[in-house]
Every structure is written in structure tokens, then in C-alpha cells.
Amino acid sequence: MVKYDVLIIGAGIVGLSTAYHLKMLDPKLNVIVVEKKSSPGQGETGKAPGGFRLDVWTSKTNLSLGRSSIMFYRHIQEDLKIDLGMKWVGYLFMMDNGLYETAKPALNKMDSMGVKYRIYSKEDLARNLNVNVNVLDEEAKSMNLRNIDVGLMFPNAGYWRQENMVKFYEMEFIRMNGKILYNTFTSRIITGPRIEFNIPNEPHIWQEVIAKGALTDKGFIEANEIVVAASAWAPQILDSIGIDCHFKPKKRQVFIVKANTEPLKQVMFAKGFNKLNAAPFLFIYVRGESWLWMKPDIGELAYWIGCSDHLGRAYGVVEDDPPAEENFYKYGIYQVLVKYFPQFINVYPSNSHAGYYDISIDGLPIVHKESNITVVGGTSGNGLSKADALGRITAATCLNREYAELYGGEKFKVSDLSIVNRNIDKEIFII
Amino acid sequence: MVKYDVLIIGAGIVGLSTAYHLKMLDPKLNVIVVEKKSSPGQGETGKAPGGFRLDVWTSKTNLSLGRSSIMFYRHIQEDLKIDLGMKWVGYLFMMDNGLYETAKPALNKMDSMGVKYRIYSKEDLARNLNVNVNVLDEEAKSMNLRNIDVGLMFPNAGYWRQENMVKFYEMEFIRMNGKILYNTFTSRIITGPRIEFNIPNEPHIWQEVIAKGALTDKGFIEANEIVVAASAWAPQILDSIGIDCHFKPKKRQVFIVKANTEPLKQVMFAKGFNKLNAAPFLFIYVRGESWLWMKPDIGELAYWIGCSDHLGRAYGVVEDDPPAEENFYKYGIYQVLVKYFPQFINVYPSNSHAGYYDISIDGLPIVHKESNITVVGGTSGNGLSKADALGRITAATCLNREYAELYGGEKFKVSDLSIVNRNIDKEIFII
Numbered sequence A, B: 001m002v003k004y005d006v007l008i009i010g011a012g013i014v015g016l017s018t019a020y021h022l023k024m025l026d027p028k029l030n031v032i033v034v035e036k037k038s039s040p041g042q043g044e045t046g047k048a049p050g051g052f053r054l055d056v057w058t059s060k061t062n063l064s065l066g067r068s069s070i071m072f073y074r075h076i077q078e079d080l081k082i083d084l085g086m087k088w089v090g091y092l093f094m095m096d097n098g099l100y101e102t103a104k105p106a107l108n109k110m111d112s113m114g115v116k117y118r119i120y121s122k123e124d125l126a127r128n129l130n131v132n133v134n135v136l137d138e139e140a141k142s143m144n145l146r147n148i149d150v151g152l153m154f155p156n157a158g159y160w161r162q163e164n165m166v167k168f169y170e171m172e173f174i175r176m177n178g179k180i181l182y183n184t185f186t187s188r189i190i191t192g193p194r195i196e197f198n199i200p201n202e203p204h205i206w207q208e209v210i211a212k213g214a215l216t217d218k219g220f221i222e223a224n225e226i227v228v229a230a231s232a233w234a235p236q237i238l239d240s241i242g243i244d245c246h247f248k249p250k251k252r253q254v255f256i257v258k259a260n261t262e263p264l265k266q267v268m269f270a271k272g273f274n275k276l277n278a279a280p281f282l283f284i285y286v287r288g289e290s291w292l293w294m295k296p297d298i299g300e301l302a303y304w305i306g307c308s309d310h311l312g313r314a315y316g317v318v319e320d321d322p323p324a325e326e327n328f329y330k331y332g333i334y335q336v337l338v339k340y341f342p343q344f345i346n347v348y349p350s351n352s353h354a355g356y357y358d359i360s361i362d363g364l365p366i367v368h369k370e371s372n373i374t375v376v377g378g379t380s381g382n383g384l385s386k387a388d389a390l391g392r393i394t395a396a397t398c399l400n401r402e403y404a405e406l407y408g409g410e411k412f413k414v415s416d417l418s419i420v421n422r423n424i425d426k427e428i429f430i431i
Helices: A013-025 A060-078 A097-113 A122-129 A138-142 A162-175 A231-241 A262-268 A326-340 A383-398 B013-025 B060-079 B097-113 B122-129 B138-142 B162-175 B231-241 B262-268 B326-340 B383-398
Strands: A003-009 A031-034 A051-053 A091-095 A118-121 A150-154 A157-159 A179-181 A186-193 A209-216 A219-228 A249-258 A281-287 A290-297 A302-307 A351-358 A366-370 A373-377 A403-405 A411-413 B003-009 B031-034 B051-053 B091-095 B118-121 B150-154 B157-159 B179-181 B186-193 B209-216 B219-228 B249-258 B281-287 B290-297 B302-307 B351-358 B366-370 B373-377 B403-405 B411-413
Touching (some): A003 A209, A013 A162, A051 A060, A051 A383, A091 A097, A097 A150, A122 A150, A157 A281, A162 A179, A162 A383, A186 A219, A186 A231, A231 A249, A249 A326, A281 A326, A383 A403, B003 B013, B003 B209, B013 B031, B013 B162, B013 B383, B051 B060, B051 B383, B060 B383, B091 B097, B122 B150, B162 B179, B186 B219, B186 B231, B231 B249, B231 B351, B231 B373, B249 B326, B366 B383, B373 B383, B383 B403, B383 B411
Parallel strands (some): A003 A031, A003 A219, A031 A179, B003 B219, B031 B179, B091 B281, B219 B373
Antiparallel strands (some): A091 A150, A118 A150, A186 A209, A209 A219, A249 A302, A281 A290, A366 A373, B051 B157, B186 B209, B249 B351, B281 B290, B403 B411
């Protein structure tokens, strides 16, 4: 039986980025990726809203991960001419003056970190975007909605095609003789004592425990190192061997509304925000930690729309292809959306899907190694924007290196994202 | 139907400490505690090893919690003459020179924090404790055991009767007209919109969500505020409403060996460590993060013995009264123990039990509030020693106060233990 150097569980963007960077670090490594779906990026990656941001963060850690990753992807798109569908339309956050005031400390920190943004007045927004900035009729008041006073525009952001990103990593990994098994479900990681004494109930407290490999529906795969990049499915794999991945998956929903009326197209091709003359990726504040987001995709001529819900939305129920809920749009999103964009009145989604997000306790990714098992997770919240750096850091962690070299040359201390020696700069701009 | 001001789920030490301090802060509060067991402290509290430490920490946060709590319990025992069974025998950590070197930074920090400790030579230990300090025969070598070169003795520690502690809080709480329902199982917390619109699938993204109360097998209990102090059982209660408690329960086992031979009594009544002429609470380093611990209980004339296992021990399986595993002692603990204490050869446990520990990502407790639900957890690892402070902080958090006053007068900013504004001093002395 082949014993692989590294077995990676999960062919999402992070698993494949890790696979690619392992081979880049050491081309002789015998690396295998196993994935239960039939193609790459079908889990959290494919279900994500598809936005990217180079620098819409305050955290030094996030900025290192995001800037280097986005510069790498821009290099692929612009220098290597591999189309990732990157559209630099910007991110636009719309809010009232009250919320804008509370964002000031974050904006001050962004100033000091060189993050670029522009402020739009409500008059600008009303004119350029055809957004209704004064929403406070009786109904909107009873819904606790807020007027829009300010637009906060970050130009170094946009959306892309994450399916092209995973394809890039997949093809390059295979070109370097990496192996991928699709349609292969991992039921568990098999652990045992490093040195077997053949006594009952091994391993015991005095024995070193390691992972021997993974049991899949295609048989046992033996490996010296294991990387778990299974996002929402990580707890299923890790709980049974007693590793806490430190995140729980929560369902998130995406509704796709076609821009097939003139007013909807007019919003989509808004002028005054970017060179593409397209609406930015839009965020409207709702309440608590919830923002309504809208990706006006000029390629698809469709809006992707969603809003995270929090308290009351259960953890722990993970389905392969969870459905979106019609009433979540009808009584939730729609009711808010039409107050700001009456263009959406009587327009309903042509399509919808749902996935999961997983967020760590401090909102930053975790790359943790226990024995010979490396776990990467907690990547939701523009995780795609950090995927290249995360692959490098996960690969370096797996190979027991102290530093990962990010694109552009920054040396990143991998233990900064670990659990035991975690050393992150907290994010204070939380969307 | 009565609507309570506060409903507390869990009558362990933390739940009851919270109940007591809520009434101390505001005697008019109508507080109810629900507990599935028939008496207090039957979950993690009762299954804990029962050690306490006033100051065996490096973390400023732990020292605030621990010192104030232990001083409070000493006040109860010595001034109020309520016997908590506190025995100040000290904690003694035994290790080789290699590990001692790695502990130096922690000891230096302890020096600066005024934590008292003494060093014992291996000769002292061999003489006073009858411990075998040179264990490296062929078998011990193959087990990767280490000699004992150094004993690190912390006098401000010992063991107690946690059942007396919960009794104290329970009685005082009832005396202040607090209500406790035993044998009452909470199946779930019921959440809903603060303001009901009577539309399908409420609450929606624009609605504020609150807990209305808890569904128990004795009926629905309505409350304005809910405190979840359910330790290992918290995820069962919180996952379904989408609150991440940020810890997972892991099984831990306790084996009780009677000191009914002369050599075993001789170890137990070791001289030279404390005024009681009793052996300290003992810790012998095994490997990784694992220490073999032994509580030589001079009241019971029995040793409580255990050792945490890590990788390979599953998370997520929570039973009401999990059994200890005979082979865990026989092939694990016993094999290590008899190398250092041959007095235990051919002696086996007369009794055993198991419970759960729950530890947060940074090892410090979490007191987190989301809407009107306060969650306290991640308290394992001498959590009993911090229970009074945790009750005060949880009570203050529940009542939306910014500070909790700890015993002795320290004002503790409650958000320091929260998730969003977490601000803790990391513990670097990890046992």
C-alpha cells in the first residue's frame, strides 16, 4: 500500500491552496487530496457570496493574509492571463450617521494601515445608485430600519469566480503530480500509538498518539501527515479523535434575482463608483451584526443577495446541499430590500442555495497542529480573500516550518494562527 | 404563570454561585435554578478532582479570579465556621530538569506576581515522600518516562469538599427566597422576536431575537434573563438556538485507591511539606500535556488518581454518569504510577467515576452574553478555585453591569471574560 507524505481532507479553496503550496515547497512530496464531492470547491467555497477584498480590514493579521492573497490572484489573472473573473467594483457599506460614528475608530485604524476608502453622501448614493435613502415610513420604523446617511466605499475589493480559483490550484497541483480522489468520503481519521506495544486499549497515557491515516469509503489511506481542510465538515471528522476545531458551522443562504427589468439593470450599471461603471458589492446595515449584502453580478446579469442571521439559527445541522428557505427571503430579506430598493418590488429569486460559514472565536482563521494532524478552519467572512496565504501557512505548519512566505515576500510566523501560541491582531471592522 | 427575573440552568458550583450573587446584588430579584439531577453539584462539580489553588497561576486574570475566590472560601470556613473541608496541603509538581527549565519563564512571572513556591531536591522528595526518583529501567525507558529531579511546591493550594461548597451557596440562596427545581431537565431554550408580528417563520432578520424562557420536562418556565451554567451539557442547550459556547466536553476519569497498607499510609502522611504533615496534592509529569495527579485525601484515607488524555479521546459523547474504564487504570495510570510509587504495586481502585472537563481556546473561563442569554463555561482546570469570582462576574453580566466586585473589593470588568471584548492575560503555567 502507498503511504503518502501528506493526506489532505477537503478539495475546497483552502485544501487545494494547501496542496499546491505543499508541492511548491517540496515537489518531491507525495500529496493526496480526498474530497467527497465530484469536483473541487463544492462545499463552503462554492456556496460563498464570492466577494473579495484586498484590504478592507483593520487587523494587521487580516491585512497580511488578504493583501498577499489578492495580489497573488491578481498576478494570476493579469500576468499569467488565467481568468479568475476578478471585477474590481469595490465594496460599499451604507449606514446611518449613528453607525458611521461607531465605525470611526476602525476607519482611523484603516487610515494608519494605508487602507483606502471614500465617503459618499446620501445625495450621491441616491443619484448614482437609485437607492432610497429615506426609508422611515411607519412600517420601516416598526421594523427598526434606519435611513442611509453615509456610504463607505472601499475600492480595493470586488467579486470573482471562485470556481476558476479552485480550478487553477487543482490543475497546477495535478501538473506537479499531485493526486486527487473525488467522490471519496472520509468517515474518520485513525489514530494510534506511534510505537505499538500490543496491549489492550492502546494508546495509553504514556504513549505518543499519532494519526495513521484516514478511513474512506474507497478504503484506508495511510499518510505521515494529515491536513483537515473540511470547513463545516471538520467537526464530524475531528470530534471523534478529540481535536477541537474551535468553530461550528452555521447555515447561510444565497438568493439569486435576475436583473431582467430596466430599473434593476439601472442599479446594476450604476456610474460613479468604479471604472467598470458597475454597482459595487453592496452592504446595507440591518440590525445587530446583520448586514444585507448584494452582489450585482454584471457577468450573470443577476443579483446575489443574502443576510446572515444569528441568534435562533441552529448550529450543528450539516447537510450536503442544504436548501435555502423561501420565507427567509419573502418575509426577511425582501421586506428590508424593497424599502431601500423599490426596484425589487414583486421580483423574486430565480434560484437559491445555502451553505455554511464557520467563524472562530476571534474571527480570524485557525491553523492548528496536534501531533501529525494540521487543522485549518474558521475561515468564513471573506475567507476566499485569504485563501492563498492560508494555503501557504497550512502547508508550512504541516511541514513543521516556523515561517510561511506569503506572496510578495512577507515571512509569516505560522504559530500566530495556532491555538497555543495564537498571536493575532483583532479585527475591529466587523461586517 | 410566574415570569422569573432570571432563570439559571444548572445547579453546579458556578450556577449556584451565580444564583447566590444575583440575590446578593439585588435581593428583590425573582431567581430560579433548574437542575436535572436530584441535588446540587452532581455534574462536573462533583466529578472534579477537588483540588484548589489560591495562586498557582501566572495569568493576572486567573490570579484575580482564584485569589478572590479562595479568600472568600477561607472566610466562609474560618470566619463563618462553615466547614468546606479545606486542607492546605499544597500542590507539588515533580519533573525532570529538562521540563523544569521550560517552566522557568512561568516561575519568573510568578515571582513578579507574588506567587509563593519552594523547590525540593530529588533527595528531599525521595526521603520525605518515599517516591522513586530514578525510574529509568528498560521498561520505563520504553514508556518514555522521566526521572524526577525537581519538586515544585506551591503552599497556597490543597483540596476540599466541593459538596460543602455547593451546599453553602444552595442554602444561602434558598434563605434569600431563591427557588431551585431539582429533577428538572431543560430540553431547550425558546427564542423568538421581542415584538411579535404574527407573520410566518418569525423572527426575521430585521427583528430583535430574545429568549422567552426554557422548556423543561416540568413545563415551560418564562424568564426575562437566562443564565446557562450547564458545563458539559451547555452545547446540547445552546447549539439549537445558535449560540456557540466555545468549548467541547471531554471525558476525564477518577480512580479511588484506599490507603489500607502501611507503605501507602506512609506516603499519605509525608512530613516536611505542610503543617498538616500530609502529602501535598501530587503531580507527576507523564508526556505531552499529560500529568498524573494524585490527591492523598487524609480524611477519606484514600488516593484520588487521574490523568487527562488528549488526542484520541473523543469529544461530544456526553452521558449522565459515564463509567471510568478499568483498562485506563490498569494499562495506563498503574504502569506509570508504580514506577514512581512501588507502594501501589498490586493495589487496585476500590471505586472510580468519570466526568467531563470543558476548556476554552485560551484556557480561561468565558462569560458571554447574547441578547438576554448569559453563558458561563470553559471553567475546567481548577475551575472550582475560581467559582466565587465566576458567580459574581456571571451575575453582573446578566444584570448588564460593567463591573463585578470580587471578594476583597477588586472591580473586575466583566467584558474581559466575554467573547467580543475578551481581554485576558494568557496563562503560561499550564498543568
